[in-house]
Amino acid sequence: MIAILAITAGGLFAVGAYLLLTRSAVRLVLGLALLSHAALLSIFVAGGLVRAKPPLIPDGAIAPPPDAADAVPQALMLTAIVISFAITAFAAVLVQQLVRDAGRDESDPPTARDAEDRA
Amino acid sequence: MSVLLVLPIVLPLATAILGLVLPRTTRVQQSVAATGAVAHALAAAALLAAVARHGVQAVQAGGWPAPFGITLVADLTSALLVLLTGVLGVAVTVYALADVDAARHRRAFLPVLQVLIMGVSGTFLTGDLFNLYVWFEVxxxxxxxxxxxxxxxxQLRxxxxxxxxxxxxxxxxxxxxxxxxxxxxSLNFADLATRLPALHAERPQLVLALAFLLLVAFGLKAAVFPLGSWVPQAYPAPPAAVAAIFAGILTKVGVYALLRVFTLCFPPLPALQALLLWLAGLTMVLGVIGAVAQTDLRRVLAFHSISQIGYMLLATALVAGASPTARPVAVVAVLVFMVHHGLVKSNLFLVSGAVGTLRGTTRLQPLGGLAGGAPLLAGLFFVAALSLAGLPPLSGFWAKLTVVQASFGARQWVLAAAALGTGLLTLLSMVKIWNEAFWKAPPIEPAAPAPPLRAARCGPIIGLVVLTAALGLWPAPLLDLARRAADQLLARQAYIDAVGLARPFAAAPPTVAEAAP
Structure with a gap:
C-alpha cells in the first residue's frame, strides 16, 4: 500500500513539475494544484499508514491503543487542503485576469506587445 | 501575561474585521486602521517589555498542553521582531492613508494590510512548525x-x-x-529541540534532508539566491506603501524562520552551514551588481533588498555553525541588521513613493532637481540612503559592523571582504540615485512647481529617519537587547522550559482530567 501511494505521489510530482515548466499560465496553475496533491499524499504516507484502527479511546481506557492510526497527519492534511484550495482559487482568478488583459494564455507574453506598451 | 502574547495577533484581526464591515473610504475606516496599527505597536512594545523583565513567555491556545496543543511563544527575538512589525505597520498605514488611491481603498486595502500584519506577527510568535506553515500562508x-x-x-504579471x-x-x-x-x-519547536538531535545521532542523512527542504522553503521567502527572482518584480509593481511593508518585513520572516529552526530545533550541520555561507555571499554580491545595472529608483532599491538579505543570511549561516564564540556575535548581527534594514528599506520605498507622487515617475533618467524642488524629501532620502550604505553615525553602520565582526570571529575573511565590498557598491548606487534624482538639473523642467507633500506622506518618513539616526547615535540599548536575545536563543533551555512539555502517552499516560481539560 505504501509503495502504491509513494509511486502515485512521485507521479503527481513529476506531472506537476512538468506542467510548471510550460509557458501556459493555465497549465502552470494545474501543475501547482497537482504538486499540492502530491505533497498531501506524501504527508499521508510519511505519517505512517494504519488500516482499520481508528485512534479512539476504548471505554475504561485513558489512551488509544498503541497500534492505532495517528490522527495528526490527517489533521495536518485537512488544514493544508483548505489552504491550498484557497490559494489555487486565487491563482485561477489571477490567471483569468492575466489572460483577459494580455488577450492570450501565456504567462510571459512575447516582447512584441511589450514593446508596443513601452512605446 | 498570556493576553500580551495573543494581542499582536488578535488586534489586527479585530481591526481587519471592523474595517471590512465599515464603509471603505470614510474617515471612520481610516481612523480604525490607524488606531489598530498603533494599538498593535503598543501591544508589541508591552510584550517586549514583559519578555525583557520576566523571561520567555508561552501560552497554550485552547488549554491543550504542549506538544499536543497550539503553542505561542515569545522570547526576546520574537518580541523584538513583532515590535519592528508594529512600528512599520504604523508608518505604512499612515502613509497609505494619503498615498493609496480611492479605488484600492474601496477594495479593502487597509483591512488586508492588517491581515498581513497579523500573519507576520503570528509567524514570529508561533511555537510549532506546522503553525509556522499556516501563518506563512496567511x-x-x-x-x-x-x-x-x-x-x-x-502588478498582475x-x-x-x-x-x-x-x-x-x-x-x-x-x-x-x-x-x-x-x-x-512532533512539530512543536521545543519538542523538536530534543528529538531532532536524537534523530540526527541515528540517521544523520535524514535530518540533513529535512534541513535542506526547510532551507528551500524559507530561502524562497527570504529571497536567497537563486530563489529571490520574485523581489525585483514584486517590489516595484504595487503602490509604494505595499512595497515598503514588503521590503521592511516580508523577507525578514524567512530569515527569522531560518534562525529559529536552525538554532532551536536542528543540531549544528556543517554541510548546511557551508552551503548557507556560499549562498549568502552570492546573494550579497549578485544583488548589489544587479542594483548597479538598474535605471529605475524602485528597481534599484529592490535589488538592494536582495543584497542586504545576503548580510542577514551570512550572519545566520555563522549562527548555524558550531563555533561557540562566534555564534552569539552572529545572532546579535542578524537581529541588529533585521531591525536596521526593516526601518531603512521601508523608508526608502516610502521616499520613492513620494518622488513618484511629485514627478509622476520613478525612472531615474527623467528625474532631477529634487534637491532644490523638495529639499526636505531630499534631506530625508540622504540620511536613509547613507544609513543603508552603512555610514556612521547611522544604524546601518552598527548593523554592518556587527556582521563583519561576526565574520572575522568565525575567520571567514573572504565573506567579510565581500560584505565590505558590497557596502561600497551600495554607497555607489545610493550616490547614483542622489545624483540622478535629486542633484542633476531635470532634463525637462516640470510644468508646475511640485505641490508640497501632505503631512501623512512626510510624517512616516521623518519618523523612520529619526529612528535610524537614533539607533545610530545610541546603539547601546539595541545592542544590549540583541545580546540578551542571543544568549536566550542559543541557551535554548529557557525556551523549552517556558513551553513546558507534557509527558507523552508512551512514557506515562496522563489522567483523563489532564488529557481533556
Missing part, C-alpha cells in the same frame, strides 16, 4: 492581494510570478513539515 494570501490589488498589468513561486515554495514547506512529523513524531 501572510502570503494577504501579500498576494496587496500586490495585485488595482489590477495594473505590471509580478503577482503571477510571485504566486507561482510561493505556491511551489509552500509545497516544499508542507512536505518538509509532514516528513518532520513522520520522522520525529
Amino acid at each position: 501572510l502570503l494570501l494577504a501579500s498576494f492581494v496587496l500586490l495585485t490589488l488595482g489590477g495594473e498589468r505590471a 509580478a503577482g503571477f510570478h510571485y504566486v507561482a513561486l510561493n505556491l511551489a515554495g509552500s509545497t516544499v514547506f508542507l512536505i518538509a513539515a509532514g516528513l518532520v512529523y513522520g520522522s520525529a513524531q
Whole structure:
C-alpha cells in the first residue's frame, strides 16, 4: 500500500513539475494544484499508514491503543487542503485576469506587445 | 501575561474585521486602521517589555498542553521582531492613508494590510512548525492581494510570478513539515529541540534532508539566491506603501524562520552551514551588481533588498555553525541588521513613493532637481540612503559592523571582504540615485512647481529617519537587547522550559482530567 501511494505521489510530482515548466499560465496553475496533491499524499504516507484502527479511546481506557492510526497527519492534511484550495482559487482568478488583459494564455507574453506598451 | 502574547495577533484581526464591515473610504475606516496599527505597536512594545523583565513567555491556545496543543511563544527575538512589525505597520498605514488611491481603498486595502500584519506577527510568535506553515500562508494570501490589488498589468504579471513561486515554495514547506512529523513524531519547536538531535545521532542523512527542504522553503521567502527572482518584480509593481511593508518585513520572516529552526530545533550541520555561507555571499554580491545595472529608483532599491538579505543570511549561516564564540556575535548581527534594514528599506520605498507622487515617475533618467524642488524629501532620502550604505553615525553602520565582526570571529575573511565590498557598491548606487534624482538639473523642467507633500506622506518618513539616526547615535540599548536575545536563543533551555512539555502517552499516560481539560 505504501509503495502504491509513494509511486502515485512521485507521479503527481513529476506531472506537476512538468506542467510548471510550460509557458501556459493555465497549465502552470494545474501543475501547482497537482504538486499540492502530491505533497498531501506524501504527508499521508510519511505519517505512517494504519488500516482499520481508528485512534479512539476504548471505554475504561485513558489512551488509544498503541497500534492505532495517528490522527495528526490527517489533521495536518485537512488544514493544508483548505489552504491550498484557497490559494489555487486565487491563482485561477489571477490567471483569468492575466489572460483577459494580455488577450492570450501565456504567462510571459512575447516582447512584441511589450514593446508596443513601452512605446 | 498570556493576553500580551495573543494581542499582536488578535488586534489586527479585530481591526481587519471592523474595517471590512465599515464603509471603505470614510474617515471612520481610516481612523480604525490607524488606531489598530498603533494599538498593535503598543501591544508589541508591552510584550517586549514583559519578555525583557520576566523571561520567555508561552501560552497554550485552547488549554491543550504542549506538544499536543497550539503553542505561542515569545522570547526576546520574537518580541523584538513583532515590535519592528508594529512600528512599520504604523508608518505604512499612515502613509497609505494619503498615498493609496480611492479605488484600492474601496477594495479593502487597509483591512488586508492588517491581515498581513497579523500573519507576520503570528509567524514570529508561533511555537510549532506546522503553525509556522499556516501563518506563512496567511501572510502570503494577504501579500498576494496587496500586490495585485488595482489590477495594473505590471502588478498582475509580478503577482503571477510571485504566486507561482510561493505556491511551489509552500509545497516544499508542507512536505518538509509532514516528513518532520513522520520522522520525529512532533512539530512543536521545543519538542523538536530534543528529538531532532536524537534523530540526527541515528540517521544523520535524514535530518540533513529535512534541513535542506526547510532551507528551500524559507530561502524562497527570504529571497536567497537563486530563489529571490520574485523581489525585483514584486517590489516595484504595487503602490509604494505595499512595497515598503514588503521590503521592511516580508523577507525578514524567512530569515527569522531560518534562525529559529536552525538554532532551536536542528543540531549544528556543517554541510548546511557551508552551503548557507556560499549562498549568502552570492546573494550579497549578485544583488548589489544587479542594483548597479538598474535605471529605475524602485528597481534599484529592490535589488538592494536582495543584497542586504545576503548580510542577514551570512550572519545566520555563522549562527548555524558550531563555533561557540562566534555564534552569539552572529545572532546579535542578524537581529541588529533585521531591525536596521526593516526601518531603512521601508523608508526608502516610502521616499520613492513620494518622488513618484511629485514627478509622476520613478525612472531615474527623467528625474532631477529634487534637491532644490523638495529639499526636505531630499534631506530625508540622504540620511536613509547613507544609513543603508552603512555610514556612521547611522544604524546601518552598527548593523554592518556587527556582521563583519561576526565574520572575522568565525575567520571567514573572504565573506567579510565581500560584505565590505558590497557596502561600497551600495554607497555607489545610493550616490547614483542622489545624483540622478535629486542633484542633476531635470532634463525637462516640470510644468508646475511640485505641490508640497501632505503631512501623512512626510510624517512616516521623518519618523523612520529619526529612528535610524537614533539607533545610530545610541546603539547601546539595541545592542544590549540583541545580546540578551542571543544568549536566550542559543541557551535554548529557557525556551523549552517556558513551553513546558507534557509527558507523552508512551512514557506515562496522563489522567483523563489532564488529557481533556
